[in-house]
Amino acid sequence: MYRRRFLGLLCEAAVIAPLVFQIRTASASLDKVGVNSETLSAFLDVLIPKDETPSASELNIHKKIISHAYRIENYIVLLEQGLAWLDRQSVTYFMKPYAALSTREQERVTYLASTPDAPSIVQLFFSRIKNDALFIYYTQPESWKGMIESPPQPYGYPDFQEIG
Amino acid sequence: MGFLHEDYDVVIVGAGAGGGAMAWALAQEKIKVLVLDAGPAYTPEVDFKLTTQNWEDSFPAKYKSPAVQFASHQPLKKQYKGLRSWNHLRGLLNTSNERISFGYHRVQGIGGSSLHYSAEAHRMNPHAMKMHSRFGVAADWPLTYEELEPFYAQAEEMMGVAGNSAHPPRSRWRSTPFPQKAHPLCAHSQILSRGFNQLGLNLEHNSLAILSTPTDGRPSCNYCGCCLKGCSRMDKGTVDLTYIKHAVATGFCTVVPNVSVKRIETGDKDKVTGVQLVHEGKEMHLRCDLLVVAGGAIETPRLLLASKSAQSPDGLCNESGQVGKNFMETLLWTSSCFYPQALGSYKGTAVDAICWDFNDPDAIPGVIGGCRFSTSVAESDLLGPRAYATRVVDGWGLDHKKKMRALFGSVLSVSGICESLPHEKSFVGLSIDKDESGMPLPVISSYLDEEAINRIAFMSDKCREVLSAAGGGEIFEEFSSYDIFSSTHVFGTCRMGNDRGRSVVNRFCQSHRWANLYLVDASVFPSSGGGESPSLTIQALAIRAAKHIINRSG
Ligand SMILES: Cc1cc2nc3c(=O)[nH]c(=O)nc-3n(C[C@H](O)[C@H](O)[C@H](O)COP(=O)(O)OP(=O)(O)OC[C@H]3O[C@@H](n4cnc5c(N)ncnc54)[C@H](O)[C@@H]3O)c2cc1C
Ligand code: SF4
Numbered sequence: 272m273y274r275r276r277f278l279g280l281l282c283e284a285a286v287i288a289p290l291v292f293q294i295r296t297a298s299a300s301l302d303k304v305g306v307n308s309e310t311l312s313a314f315l316d317v318l319i320p321k322d323e324t325p326s327a328s329e330l331n332i333h334k335k336i337i338s339h340a341y342r343i344e345n346y347i348v349l350l351e352q353g354l355a356w357l358d359r360q361s362v363t364y365f366m367k368p369y370a371a372l373s374t375r376e377q378e379r380v381t382y383l384a385s386t387p388d389a390p391s392i393v394q395l396f397f398s399r400i401k402n403d404a405l406f407i408y409y410t411q412p413e414s415w416k417g418m419i420e421s422p423p424q425p426y427g428y429p430d431f432q433e434i435g
Numbered sequence: 436m437g438f439l440h441e442d443y444d445v446v447i448v449g450a451g452a453g454g455g456a457m458a459w460a461l462a463q464e465k466i467k468v469l470v471l472d473a474g475p476a477y478t479p480e481v482d483f484k485l486t487t488q489n490w491e492d493s494f495p496a497k498y499k500s501p502a503v504q505f506a507s508h509q510p511l512k513k514q515y516k517g518l519r520s521w522n523h524l525r526g527l528l529n530t531s532n533e534r535i536s537f538g539y540h541r542v543q544g545i546g547g548s549s550l551h552y553s554a555e556a557h558r559m560n561p562h563a564m565k566m567h568s569r570f571g572v573a574a575d576w577p578l579t580y581e582e583l584e585p586f587y588a589q590a591e592e593m594m595g596v597a598g599n600s601a602h603p604p605r606s607r608w609r610s611t612p613f614p615q616k617a618h619p620l621c622a623h624s625q626i627l628s629r630g631f632n633q634l635g636l637n638l639e640h641n642s643l644a645i646l647s648t649p650t651d652g653r654p655s656c657n658y659c660g661c662c663l664k665g666c667s668r669m670d671k672g673t674v675d676l677t678y679i680k681h682a683v684a685t686g687f688c689t690v691v692p693n694v695s696v697k698r699i700e701t702g703d704k705d706k707v708t709g710v711q712l713v714h715e716g717k718e719m720h721l722r723c724d725l726l727v728v729a730g731g732a733i734e735t736p737r738l739l740l741a742s743k744s745a746q747s748p749d750g751l752c753n754e755s756g757q758v759g760k761n762f763m764e765t766l767l768w769t770s771s772c773f774y775p776q777a778l779g780s781y782k783g784t785a786v787d788a789i790c791w792d793f794n795d796p797d798a799i800p801g802v803i804g805g806c807r808f809s810t811s812v813a814e815s816d817l818l819g820p821r822a823y824a825t826r827v828v829d830g831w832g833l834d835h836k837k838k839m840r841a842l843f844g845s846v847l848s849v850s851g852i853c854e855s856l857p858h859e860k861s862f863v864g865l866s867i868d869k870d871e872s873g874m875p876l877p878v879i880s881s882y883l884d885e886e887a888i889n890r891i892a893f894m895s896d897k898c899r900e901v902l903s904a905a906g907g908g909e910i911f912e913e914f915s916s917y918d919i920f921s922s923t924h925v926f927g928t929c930r931m932g933n934d935r936g937r938s939v940v941n942r943f944c945q946s947h948r949w950a951n952l953y954l955v956d957a958s959v960f961p962s963s964g965g966g967e968s969p970s971l972t973i974q975a976l977a978i979r980a981a982k983h984i985i986n987r988s989g
Contacts, residue, residue: 317831317832318831318832318835319831319832319835319836320832320833320836322833322836322837324836378832381831385831401831402825405821405824405825405835406821406824406825408824409819409820409821409823409824410488410489410491410821411488412488414820415820417839417840417843418820418823418839418840418843418844419819419820419843422484422485422486422487422488422490423485423490423659423660423661423818423819424485424486424490424657424659424661424667424668425486425657425668426657427656427657427658427659427668428657428658428659428660428779428781428782428783429657429658430779430782431619431621431622431658431779431782431783432619432620432621432622432625433622433779434622434625434626434776434778434779
């Protein structure tokens, strides 16, 4: 993007962009329900589960998303509506709220949210929260294992000429 | 506020490449200089984040970025749908049917945009300095490469430019070797050069204002790749750490941050008499004997147009009607793809390799104006896990995490930047909207004609061919100036020339009418070059203009 600043802006732009237009068009008929932080935490752990690096909840990404949400117009509404939809689908298919499902079941409901068949607000919820959660998660040094060991300075990359 | 009560020989507006080089060249000669800049001073170790977990953030602006409006709504054509910007996870980056703006990118501060730049230090291709007499486009430079060469050498010395003296860039003869030896090519560039070679093209060492040997109390580079985020190590040659530091050390230069000049005042006998400035919310007046404006190709015409008076009803220096006209911009294409092997592609200086093979103005078949190609992982900000997670790696869950580790550092990225030529629909004007100080905002109008689009198309074809020839896999992201205006190199809005009816300043960057007013930034460029980065040329022009001032006053 540059040319230089083209592409660099893309990550950050998405994270801080207001949601005014999308929410208005997508959610006109939906009611306010409140952010269910248990559902959010479970949802983020499905997107970013634990393996050799921590899960999203171990790094408190759900809390960071909620505090981030208060700074962006309509973000809370998006969270509320998206999480409520996950819970409704969970009850419909498995008779339990999302947070109470097995990982397998959660993955199936999450998959529904990720497809073009989901309502537009849910698609927006899925792509935006996923993007922002990944952005915040990969800002945490605990997530960098297997990629980089530390911030680029003060050591730099003395091996920069080596392929591999 | 002490600076208001002192007398200075020269007042300079802007502490970027032009203003910094001018300040240094004058202060060396014991000319008392005051440099004013609208932005703050930066402390690299404190302000730049490369040692912190937020190192992937983009360049930290320490001030409220001043607004620049964008007025063009050029419709996009179906026939050029292959030239749109896109990302494999996000789709089109501009989903509308007209060209949009991602902005004019610069830094306000002591050091100006050099704090943020990639440190490419290019000389103009002499063949691209006579575009009017050779091709009937743009305007000729009223000076030759030969005249500029000694000033290029001084600028390179000051900035600590590293380059390959055995193979200097095409057609630019040199009177001296590069002050620093070239940086070795990073792994990514080594792979990419295989692609260029396959196509019979040359990927060479780029000349960079980045130290390869510790110099002037600054260390050599350790190849972290983050030049655009602000170099906390201070090996990158920024204007504050080079020109400004040495200018201040002479005792003849005072630098004052956070001062905006909102108007230039004039008097009798075609003389500039002073400036109106704003400091900490207060308006003040400063008298000046000689004024140099170095605000960049958007802010300089803005200030001149905003300084209109009874003596200059169309704006200061605008007798020719050329202030704000002839706007030229960065025309860019970037393609990025996967590579089937881990490369550590995020390592190395930002742009260590360049291909000049199409840089001559007649090098692209069927189009006037050249281009260059260079490596662009850093300029595409494909440097850290955050960028990979949100732009490169698809999916979610365990699969996403596994792919993150497998793909990290396994991408190739190549960009082209080409000549931008003046067009009557591309110009900088004033808005009816004003900033907090009451100064009208600048408005950029930008238009791409068929020639410009054809140059972009040529670059897109070549970038894709190079990636494929280098063994690259699927392309996952492309960025194009065709559908998104996003400019870091801006030129032409106060063009220099010998004919006062068709230009704003003369061959020494001195106003044709106001003899004690000089403009030293890329606004004076008569043509943009075929993708050359402008900062070194701005510095060389500024040092040359300083010599003119010194000779005048001596
Ligand atoms: C991300 C990025 C990467 C780049 N990479 C390269 C590169 O690799 N090589 C290269 O050669 N070029 C590069 N460039 C372009 C280069 O940085 C600029 O062309 C060059 O620095 C311009 O210098 P300048 O002095 O004309 O303007 P600037 O550097 O923009 O400085 C102008 C200064 O004037 C001040 N100013 C303006 N108006 C006023 C006013 N009214 N009152 C007070 N102060 C004022 C501003 O605050 C600013 O500090 C890059 C630019 C960017 C943004
Ligand atoms: S690559 Fe070198 S010049 Fe660029 S930021 Fe890192 S240390 Fe500084």
